[in-house]
Amino acid sequence: MSYQVLARKYRPRTFHELVGQEHVSRALVNALDHDRLHHAYLFTGTRGVGKTTIARILSRCLNCEQGVSSQPCGVCDTCVEINEGRFVDLIEVDAASRTKVEDTRELLDNVQYAPTRGRYKVYLIDEVHMLSAHSFNALLKTLEEPPPHVKFLLATTDPQKLPVTILSRCLQFNLKALAADRIAAHLQDLLQREMIGFEAPALALIGQAARGSMRDALSLTDQAIAFSGNPLTEAAVRSMLGSVDRAHVLALLESLAEGGAEQVLAALDQVAEQAPDELALLDELISGLHALAVSQAVPGRQADERITALASRFTAEQVQLGYDIALRGRRDLADAPNPRAGLEMVLLRMVLFRPDGVVPAGGGGGTKKPVESGRSELRAVPAQPALQAQPQQQSSPQQAAKPELAAVPAPATRQGETDGAVWWAKLVAGLPIEGMLRSLAEHAALGERDGLNWTLVLEPGHQTLATAERLEQLSAVISQTLGNRVRLQADWQGSVSQTPAQQIAAARQAKLVKTRQLISQDPVVVALVREFGGQLDMDSIQPDEPTAI
Known part of the structure; x- marks a missing residue:
């Protein structure tokens, strides 16, 4: 038969x-x-x-x-x-x-x-x-x-x-997609009827790879039996599915627990010797971070002692931020010109933005310990060197202790003001927002910043824009863009200058003046006006689009 x-x-x-x-x-x-x-x-x-x-x-x-x-x-x-x-x-x-x-x-x-x-x-x-x-x-x-x-x-x-x-x-x-553990339990029963030996982790891998489909799980089991023979081993199933060895993921998590960029990249170099698929490795890393979060929240649900030991070396904030960075990095990996470089950037974000202290200069050493009060210090928003205080300014002891927390300088220095306003305008221009949310961001100036607690300053006429819901939505978009959880609040002043909207209007006006000047001085236009007694209609000259900052 x-x-x-x-x-x-x-x-x-x-x-x-x-x-x-x-x-x-x-x-x-x-x-x-x-x-x-x-x-x-x-x-x-x-x-x-x-x-x-x-x-x-x-x-x-x-x-x-x-x-x-x-x-x-x-x-x-x-x-x-x-x-x-x-x-x-x-x-x-x-x-x-x-x-x-x-x-x-x-x-x-x-x-x-x-x-x-x-x-x-x-x-x-x-x-x-x-x-x-x-x-x-x-x-x-x-x-x-x-x-x-x-x-x-x-x-x-x-x-x-x-x-x-x-x-x-x-x-x-x-009909619902089946849970991976439910699929694995059913496969265990079937293999026992078929008198085929198996390792439980191998069935768990098949259950995850089936993605809710029992028929896919049974087809994968047939394939695994042909590939592995009897018994069905975890190593053989991982090889068949192209999955990453769990030891590699644990090595990366160990390096992330150490907290240094040098250790993380060295661990990735060792993993890369096995030539894993970068996307599969990132998927396994996401699963590992999920296991850490579950172990921290409900220790009894985690049976793997290695995960339990690792969970004690991370703060809950580190795990949650790492998971979010990895999840967003997975979507961006396809756009990276080099998958390996894209994966390195994801891991470096986890190191550089970890909320347990500040990376010292050079980035190779350890990190500062969390403050004793229980609140974790949040890292500074990167890529803002222009917002650092000027060398001639004196900083308070608190500011000296957190050099990377680049708050907007006090109004005493006009050039610090200008740099902060330009940086805020560029940030707003790149945000994926529209409608009332964009109006709120463009009509607000960036005021004081206490770490990642930012104050937006608006004129009283724009109070209807700054609802609590819109502030929360804008906080979420900025947090997603910068990779850190930013919290916004609104303040009101009688006169607010250098908002993104004002900078856009000023840039548009400057472009209009320059365009009219160039056209009026064009030799062809000058000749037409002189020879035919014409007159140039300056009001008809308008830029195509508002100029972005």
């Missing part, structure tokens, strides 16, 4: 064998047992979660020779034929290959006729969202008032593409 793949061999044949869709099986079991059957059912969800399987189980329950019930016998001719896919009254249609309206009309021409063998004629239409608009129109009337001997079972991965007229005529069940 030829080998049968696990996905087909262990396909559920009753609702009680179904894994992870209790909310669906419970509703259908009750409907079958109490004879409250609808004429049309719609099953939605991602691939491999059981949509078609449930539809076949339901058709078996409807046509079992022992009677309609939630527990078909499985041995009668009807049940056997449905299992083998050759039951004449179960009409399975792949909508992706039959999108034309002629196909749908041909299908529906036989709806009026009674079933040949079974109790019900069941139409199972898979990927129903692929039907054309005309096909839906042809299906609509029959779906609304089908003959009593007809049941429609529809399945789709994209219910948003279905017309609301179709949705309103069906009972809809949304």
